[in-house]
Amino acid sequence: MPTVRPAGARLVAAMLGGLLLAGCGLLPASQQNQGGQAAGLGAGFGAAETVASNLEAPWGLAFLPGGDALVSERDSGRILLVRPGAEPQQVTAVPGVAPRGEGGLLGIAVSPDYRRDRLIYAYFTAAGDNRIVRFRPGQAPQVLLAGIPSAAIHNGGRIAFGPDGMLYAGTGDAADGANAQDPANLGGKTLRLRPDGGVPADNPFPGSPVWSLGHRNVQGLAWDADGRLWATEFGQNRVDEVNLIQRGGNYGWPEVEGTGGGGRFRDPLVTWPVSAASPSGAAIAGGTLYAAALRGERLWSVPLDGRGGVGEPRALLVGVYGRLRHAAVAPEGSLWLLTSNRDGRGEPAASDDRVLRFPRAAG
Numbered sequence: 001m002p003t004v005r006p007a008g009a010r011l012v013a014a015m016l017g018g019l020l021l022a023g024c025g026l027l028p029a030s031q032q033n034q035g036g037q038a039a040g041l042g043a044g045f046g047a048a049e050t051v052a053s054n055l056e057a058p059w060g061l062a063f064l065p066g067g068d069a070l071v072s073e074r075d076s077g078r079i080l081l082v083r084p085g086a087e088p089q090q091v092t093a094v095p096g097v098a099p100r101g102e103g104g105l106l107g108i109a110v111s112p113d114y115r116r117d118r119l120i121y122a123y124f125t126a127a128g129d130n131r132i133v134r135f136r137p138g139q140a141p142q143v144l145l146a147g148i149p150s151a152a153i154h155n156g157g158r159i160a161f162g163p164d165g166m167l168y169a170g171t172g173d174a175a176d177g178a179n180a181q182d183p184a185n186l187g188g189k190t191l192r193l194r195p196d197g198g199v200p201a202d203n204p205f206p207g208s209p210v211w212s213l214g215h216r217n218v219q220g221l222a223w224d225a226d227g228r229l230w231a232t233e234f235g236q237n238r239v240d241e242v243n244l245i246q247r248g249g250n251y252g253w254p255e256v257e258g259t260g261g262g263g264r265f266r267d268p269l270v271t272w273p274v275s276a277a278s279p280s281g282a283a284i285a286g287g288t289l290y291a292a293a294l295r296g297e298r299l300w301s302v303p304l305d306g307r308g309g310v311g312e313p314r315a316l317l318v319g320v321y322g323r324l325r326h327a328a329v330a331p332e333g334s335l336w337l338l339t340s341n342r343d344g345r346g347e348p349a350a351s352d353d354r355v356l357r358f359p360r361a362a363g
Contacts, residue, residue, distance in 0.1 A: 041299070041316055044286065045335060045358040052082045052355040057343040059157070060108040060122075061281075061328045061336060061355070065115055069328075069336065071355060072122065074104035074343065079120070082355055091120075092137045098127045103150055106130075106157025111195065112165055119195075123159045123169060125150050132159065132169060132193070144197030145209060149174035149187035154217040154234075156187075158281060163227045166200055167193045168211065170218030170231060177254030180214050188215045188253060190231060190245055204248030214251040214265060215243075220282030220291055224304055232279035232291050233268075240277040241268035242291065244308055269310045270302055276315070281326030285335055292324035294340060299324055321356065322346050333360040 040047065052071070060072040068083040070091065077097035080088040097105045103125030111119040111134075121134045122141070130148035133141035144167075148156075154172030162168050173179045173188035180188025183205055192211040194200055199209050220232030229245040239258040243251055243266065252265030259267040272279070278295035289302040289310075298318040303311030317324070325340035337356040341348035 041301075041335065041358050044361045046361045047358075049084065049357045049359065050351075050354055051084050051336070051357045052080070052088045053351040053353075055080070055088070055342075055353040055355065057104075057325075057340060058338045058353050058355065059104070059106050059325060059340075060159075061326055061338055062108045062110045062120075063328070063330055064110060065331070067331050069330070069355070070108055070110065070120065071338070072105045072108045074106065075099045077105045077124070079105075079108060079122070084357065092135075094122055094124060094133070094135075094141065096126050096133075096141070097124045099125065101152030103130070103152065103155045106155065107159040107169070109159045109161055109167065112161050113195075121159055121167060123157050125155055130155055130157070130171070132167075132197070134195075134197075142197075145169075145186075145191070145193060147186060149176070149179055149185065151175040154187075156215075156218050158219050158221050160221045161195075162192075162229065163223055165195070167195055168221055168229070169193070170215070170221055172217035172219075173215070173253065177216070180216065180253045181250075181255070183208065183210060183213060186210070188217075189213050190215065190218060190221070190229075211247065212245050212249045212251065214249075214253050214255075216253040216257075219280040222282040222284045222289060224284050224289075224306075225287070226306070228308055230282065230284065230289055230304075232282045234278055235271075235274050238274065239268075239271035240274055240279050242270035242279070242282075242289065242302060242310070243268050270313060272296070272300070272313070280324070280340075281328065281338070283327040283329045283335065285329045285333065290327045290335065292327045292337060294323045294325065294345070297322050297324070299327065299337065321354070322349070322352070330357075334358060 057074040059074040107123040109121040130150045131146040135141040151174040156171035158170040169191040179185045190211045191209040217234040233241040276296045277293045279291040291300040299316040301314045323340040323346045326338040335358045339353045341352040
């Protein structure tokens with residue numbers, strides 16, 4: 001494992017208040033695994049910097065307007081303020097988090113109007129369900145959506161604001177595949193909400209937050225330059241997926257894994273063997289989708305052709321940092337990664353878990 005740069009001086013507690021706070025066919029099997037492995041990112045990125053270390057199963061990451069980041073820890077329920085050259089500072093511990101298995105404090109998002117409203121959004125596992133809340137640090141969370149099925153596995157959990165200003169969430173089937181095909185069930189879906197938790201009038205199912213269905217476990221959401229939504233999804237025994245999400249689309253789980261919908265379901269644009277991926281968080285930078293892989297212990301790089309299609313994936317950072325949970329692009333263009341070696345399934349180094357930053361290369 002690489003040497004970790006020590007963190008800097010601790011942030012003062014008062015700092016937070018002063019902050020502004022793709023439609024082509026499936027790739028052939030010969031292209032799914034090869035593509036070359038690289039130790040760095042290339043494509044205009046510099047060498048990795050360690051922003052934070054010794055975290056406990058970090059899961060979500062969202063940027064504040066000034067470029068500092070908020071990071072959630074799954075099992076502790078904490079949200080940390082993270083910035084280069086400083087030690088992490090706890091912002092809050094989200095009340096009501098009941099971690100078990102893959103559940104806990106999962107995705108986080110920052111309001112698009114954060115400079116005015118100071119709102120943070122979180123997706124977490126409570127005692128009997130998964131739910132989405134919003135809050136200001138130090139205030140009680142407001143529940144926007146409850147009743148998302150929860151289990152020890154397949155809780156989904158990624159949330160992000162889209163270019164339309166709506167809040168999207170990826171959910172899991174909570175270990176019950178039937179949930180994914182039931183339009184009345186919030187499990188195995190992508191969801192779309194107004195920032196206040198209401199249902200947008202143009203959602204495909206009137207009165208429902210469901211945006212797409214037929215998913216097993218969605219943990220990555222990212223939009224390309226033309227506003228198309230891409231999602232990463234865990235498969236079961238054969239393949240993991242990258243899907244181009246369409247309004248009201250049905251992606252087939254549990255009736256089909258990978259391709260083979262026969263016109264009834266939408267096929268993924270990329271698949272990987274489950275041993276090479278288990279893709280969690282995703283980000284798009286410079287026309288490339290980056291998918292953080294857990295079991296595969298790598299970062300997948302998928303070129304996007306700008307028309308809703310994909311090129312040949314490449315495997316980056318194979319085995320360098322262990323399990324990768326999330327990828328995110330900072331406001332200034334750097335790519336940040338979260339490791340997930342203390343999630344109960346990895347082999348942590350002494351400095352895990354880490355927040356890594358790959359700066360944009362000069363020129």
